[in-house]
Amino acid sequence: MDLLSALSLGELALSFSRVPLFPVFDLSYFIVSILYLKYEPGAVELSRRHPVASWLCAMLHCFGSYILADLLLGEPLIDYFSNNSSVLLASAVWYLIFFCPLDLFYKCVSFLPVKLIFVAMKEVVRVRKIAVGIHHAHHHYHHGWFIMIATGWVKGSGVALMSNLEQLLRGVWKPETNEFLHMSFPTKASLYGAILFTLQQTRWLPVSKASLIFIFTMFMVSCKVFLTATHSHNSPFDVLEGYICPVLFGAAWGGDHHHDSHSASHGGSHGGGPGAQHSVLPAKSKEELSEGSRKKKTKKAD
Amino acid sequence: MDLLSALSLGELALSFSRVPLFPVFDLSYFIVSILYLKYEPGAVELSRRHPVASWLCAMLHCFGSYILADLLLGEPLIDYFSNNSSVLLASAVWYLIFFCPLDLFYKCVSFLPVKLIFVAMKEVVRVRKIAVGIHHAHHHYHHGWFIMIATGWVKGSGVALMSNLEQLLRGVWKPETNEFLHMSFPTKASLYGAILFTLQQTRWLPVSKASLIFIFTMFMVSCKVFLTATHSHNSPFDVLEGYICPVLFGAAWGGDHHHDSHSASHGGSHGGGPGAQHSVLPAKSKEELSEGSRKKKTKKAD
């Protein structure tokens, strides 16, 4: 703590928490979000043939967190769309990423070093959104712990939590999976972050909000940049969950193990909960097997 | 009416309508609701591998009626989650039912005599919810008949009316059916109850609210306990609907006939609308036939 005060962390955190997000950080958020939309299979054809649907998807990617939070808190769903400048900025990013001549803009922003900067800035926005969301929920429900956590979570996760709906808009339907079943790292981190910020807001965590924002932002930025740089889908929570979940729930939290099924079939090579997976796999593989064999047999019949 | 006054039904009903629901009756509601969740195929594996999704499903089962009613009336969707004690109680029930060592809690509460008591108490909560929901809607819309009925209905039916969404959360998708197409007994009873309570609220039914709550609770408790004890899916409304629906709609209300297709194939053995089914079946069986023959042919090809 001595070192921290020597660095005057408090002041640094305070000034950091006051940096305005619009337009630079928001721009990064939009760029990375719409970049991920472009990575989705079929997204480019969609933008060519159905620009309106593609634009709506882009808006969901950029403002999904506001829409979900407004839904939960009973406010107008399109409330945030009254920020014309934000919507115009997001629309411009959408247009540039999808329709820029020679794909120039896309090539620039998806160049890894550039992308890493944007990814880092996106996490800054994410953490700030969680903090603001919980503050907002706390304003309405002073003792609504669950409401605060839920609001913070949806503000942090955004479109991921309504991925089924977003896919449906693009004509894609994958009911067998959703973000609640297979949580990605940002979704999980948002949940844990929401819990931390709720504890801070209700004074159970003896730390200033500015410091928490600063520390959690540093954590998120370093994790996300590392994961993006290494193209990894592992999550730093895997180890921890591997030890806690078997105790609490009698099995490992299967989210990510399922997500990259290669490592799961290697017997949990990324250090997840040992033993727990064995009880999980049969149920799943049986399903897959029967599905697979059905397909194979149909093919044979062909 | 003489007998009733001799029994001082009025006073009994009044004191009955004032019994607080929290925590004993609410507890029963949570237990039965989450018990039904555990009966769903795949629910146990889900709880092992995806505890967050399982917990969310459990919350939908316990508080779905509040969420739907809030959605209809434009209030915050998670408003009811500000009742921390209710949510904690429901979470504890969820944990005990799914993760109790040796499945002890589950075995206890699913033991038929015990379960019947909980089922009876759940119906008490259901009827009270309908009454409160209609009172609440009446407060907002004094002449909104349809709004009152709708609010009472969703308050009584709860998660059943959003079963598709709840299944989707668990990665299950059955678009070909939903609660509106194949209404279960509680859903239908909630609808009829909502109509009765709306008539009472708008003074078309000359009976006190306390008496109506008492009488309708007795009806629901006896029906539901009987149906649960006999593992029956028939509905006491079948006979009535069998006579009214052909007159009004030219065919029997097919909900339950479809639900237990065995009795339907026996030619309506449970006394449903005679004759009406013949006009209904061909359309359905043709569908099923083509579906079935397709499957059979695929199998043959294997």
Place this chain on the structure above:
Amino acid sequence: MDLLSALSLGELALSFSRVPLFPVFDLSYFIVSILYLKYEPGAVELSRRHPVASWLCAMLHCFGSYILADLLLGEPLIDYFSNNSSVLLASAVWYLIFFCPLDLFYKCVSFLPVKLIFVAMKEVVRVRKIAVGIHHAHHHYHHGWFIMIATGWVKGSGVALMSNLEQLLRGVWKPETNEFLHMSFPTKASLYGAILFTLQQTRWLPVSKASLIFIFTMFMVSCKVFLTATHSHNSPFDVLEGYICPVLFGAAWGGDHHHDSHSASHGGSHGGGPGAQHSVLPAKSKEELSEGSRKKKTKKAD
């Protein structure tokens, strides 16, 4: 403009914009909407076997625009259902169209000359709804351009924008398409109309609201009557979009080309964007081909 003033268009438009919609125009709206519901495959069987689901679908067809607009603006979803007379009128129309003896009512209203009159009157209601929706949104968000356009759009399009949900209610599920992907003429026209009315509301379009209502109604009525009379699914916007979309988005707006795939396979015979389609078709036809060949092979195997 000289001619218009000679016709005293202003006064005509003003008095036209003051014609009350209830009950005659609303009745036409309900009739045409529920007529389209009856055209859906399976709708008649649904009404016989599941009257409640059928009635709910009919209500969505009649009041979907209000439900969606209320959802967007954070108002109670069933707010409009407090208009008992409207709901009763729509219910009566639903009953007559589906259950009238000898199908008499249906035969009358679907007789082409009669239907054309109703279709024309429905468009009057649609345009008025767009105007009212934008006025309402403007009242809440003075500078919310996007909110005004969105509100006007959903008020004009109605149930079309939630067709997936409406189908799900009937047990039908077609995730591969939706109204955002394949916009019908009324949906597109509502979008363009919403933009025009928003420009008018924010004084960028130097024309009185009454005149705009009048002109746009005339346009919609003539288009829709012509399209209905000729059983055509083409859209008058196709030509315009065929020239603008390739410039803006590098490809023709594929909505309708896909909708009637016959004309698309003829090489864009209705004057759409030349050349653009060639880049679009392969992606689609490949999909269709593989789907088709799979089916054919399965059949062969049978």
